Amino acid sequence: MKRILPFAFILLFGCAGKEIGTKVLYEGPINGNFVSSDVLVGYFHKVKNCMGIEEEVPYPQVVIYDGDHVVCGDRIKEGCTLTDGKILLPKKTSDFIVQHEFVHYLLLHTTGDLDPGHKSEEFWKCAGRIHIADDVS
Numbered sequence: 001m002k003r004i005l006p007f008a009f010i011l012l013f014g015c016a017g018k019e020i021g022t023k024v025l026y027e028g029p030i031n032g033n034f035v036s037s038d039v040l041v042g043y044f045h046k047v048k049n050c051m052g053i054e055e056e057v058p059y060p061q062v063v064i065y066d067g068d069h070v071v072c073g074d075r076i077k078e079g080c081t082l083t084d085g086k087i088l089l090p091k092k093t094s095d096f097i098v099q100h101e102f103v104h105y106l107l108l109h110t111t112g113d114l115d116p117g118h119k120s121e122e123f124w125k126c127a128g129r130i131h132i133a134d135d136v137s
Helices: 004-013 037-050 095-111 122-127
Strands: 024-029 061-065 070-072 075-077 087-090
Touching (some): 087 095, 095 122
Parallel strands (some): 061 087
Antiparallel strands (some): 024 061, 070 075
16 A cells, blocks of 8 residues: 555656556567667667677567656656666657667666666766656666
């Protein structure tokens, strides 16, 4: 019950103007057969090259939801990379958010750390910006 109350509060009072995705539109690898797969693969390679990663890294699994925000644990975010490397994205997203989540994913695969505190310079260098205010991770 204690975990449900903060989430219910967020849903009732903290999400004005946010379309929280509840319907899964796609789940699978970023190079799967869906309308944005070429775009995501392009961003993945752009971020990977920017980070100087030469080794093979498997494409991440993504879950694309309707809306412009996703549920990430007990928070509502513009994107989310889970500890298993799966990336949650809303259909209505930006290139900055996608690249930001790819930085988390690639850090996980190269260092074992998602860097939820955004200490790596790779966020600025390879994703363009950080949404500290929304705590996007």
